[in-house]
Amino acid sequence: MSGGWNWQHVWDSLPTLLEGFLTVTLLVTVVGSVIAAVLGLVLELLRRSAPAPLAALLTFVVNFIRMTPIVVQLMFAYFALLALDPLTIGIVVFGIHYATYMAEVYRAGIDSVPQGQWEATTALSMSRGRTWRAVIVPQAVRATLPSLGNYVISMFKDTPFLIAITVPDMISNALRYGGDHFRFTEVIVVAGVIFLIASYPTSVLIRKLEQRIAFTT
Template identity: 55%
Template structure:
């Protein structure tokens, strides 16, 4: 008689290791998202600098990061910084990589602020810093929230790339279990389900946010 392709006992046995990996996955996503959100805004504001000596080098850096694979960036930085903890390398590279995309979201949000808001700030003689802080950025960030949420979900789903630098997130935990038991189907299926359980409610929340802000 052929053995069953699915073994519930192995599925439940791998679950604790996968939950530990899920914690690492969420940590990398949250810290990476914080880095990406802040750095992306810095990029967007810097790209509005009046001098091309700021814009041109920054544009080159942004395009370089976008046009090279995330996996290659992770391994390269990991090899260049062997003394840095792998998880730190992971969420830093994730953050910088996604910051280049979020900068475009911020740029679109800033440009979506009605021109009348700029003119009203000028008419009230508001300082430029206060205009940005109190008038422009609150409206721009509100417009970008759905886009930032979508990138957070994308980052969460790309954390399995961290296996390449030996971070034991969910995918790596599943691979290690499979290497010990020669049973990969149960472990990888459970990984997919855990990703779905976390990302699907987040996607619904982002979709609802888009409707409310439309």
């Protein structure tokens, strides 16, 4: 096998790479992020409102998921639920794994809401539900937007882990093309460039958003 660079392999592999990118990489990132954002908030609100033993158990489960590899979790779910479609399993596992990160972010966000806001809702004799819905959560979520964005990018870059459970994402298509043609150089570099093109502008946007939020609060 020789080194060097062959543009032909770039053009030939591009359709299959982009297909994997659109049908798996992007899909998992978008749906997984929505699950993570919603479930993370639910987890954090549960942890705050549940009775102490249940809250302690929930904290342990969240830490356990956070501190063990997502690849191992993917493989575990895949073998436990062989009847289900691997793509669905991938989306759900990514959603749950990142929800445990988001729960921590929401915790910090809720803690950052000034004490005066709580006192004001008491003074206005708002109900507990209304305090959370109308006052605390909107302010907490606003502060967590940059972190959510960073986790979306990091989930995006973790999606190739789906190779472990046979989901044909962009990287697995790249490897298949590489194996068929005994050429890995071009496909892997092109896959890297596609990741860079998608993630770099997003991270720049998030940095801008961060500055704007810091500026207006």
